[in-house]
Amino acid sequence: MAQKHHDLNASPVHLLRRCSQYSADVFDAETAGSDLTARQLTVLIAVEAHDGASQTQLVTETGIDRSTLADIVARMIQRELLVRKRTETDARANAVRLAPKGARALRTALAALRKTEQALLKPIPAAKRAEFLKHLAAIAALADAGET
Numbered sequence: 054m055a056q057k058h059h060d061l062n063a064s065p066v067h068l069l070r071r072c073s074q075y076s077a078d079v080f081d082a083e084t085a086g087s088d089l090t091a092r093q094l095t096v097l098i099a100v101e102a103h104d105g106a107s108q109t110q111l112v113t114e115t116g117i118d119r120s121t122l123a124d125i126v127a128r129m130i131q132r133e134l135l136v137r138k139r140t141e142t143d144a145r146a147n148a149v150r151l152a153p154k155g156a157r158a159l160r161t162a163l164a165a166l167r168k169t170e171q172a173l174l175k176p177i178p179a180a181k182r183a184e185f186l187k188h189l190a191a192i193a194a195l196a197d198a199g200e201t
Contacts, residue, residue, distance in 0.1 A: 069192075072173075079172045083165035089158055092117060093134075094166060096125055097151065097159040100135060105148040116196060134158055 061067045080091050089097075092115075099114040100106060108126060112119050126149060129135040134155035137147045151159065177185050 076169065076173055080165065080169045083168045084162060087158075087162065087165070089162050092121075092125060093129060094159070094162045096122070096129065097134065097155055097162070100149050100151050100155070101159060104150055107146045108149060109146070111149060116193065129155065 077091065095115050095117070096111065099111050103110060103114060106114070108119075108122060111117075111126070112122050115122065117125065126135060126137065130137055132154075133152050135149055136152045137149050139147060174182050174185075
């Protein structure tokens with residue numbers, strides 16, 4: 054008896070990977086000429102929303118693992134997009150803030166992000182977009198909960 058082949062068009066793993074690649078491609082096209090990555094933009098958005106956050110808080114906010122986030126923050130400090138200093142309450146923790154150059158980069162990149170998000174949501178009927186985002190958030194919450 055022949056084994057049935059897996060239908061890639063019905064595979065969430067395959068479809069999410071394709072969507073992720075499309076998202077990255079659209080974002081890259083919208084930010085052409087900028088050297089800001091989607092993950093760096095995520096960090097800038099989180100830092101703006103949580104001014105003075107520790108890197109531990111930023112891990113929680115962004116879902117980026119600790120070592121990757123530390124590397125991203127270090128590179129963004131070097132590029133003068135972020136500033137970091139020890140917190141007064143915990144000498145081991147660093148407070149991260151937007152530098153003026155980071156605030157300008159964020160403002161510019163948000164326009165590209167909006168265009169990217171519009172392109173991603175375009176094939177979804179407007180009345181179903183909130184539900185779609187709710188389902189994506191539920192999948193993302195599994196990662197936050199450490200479920201596999």
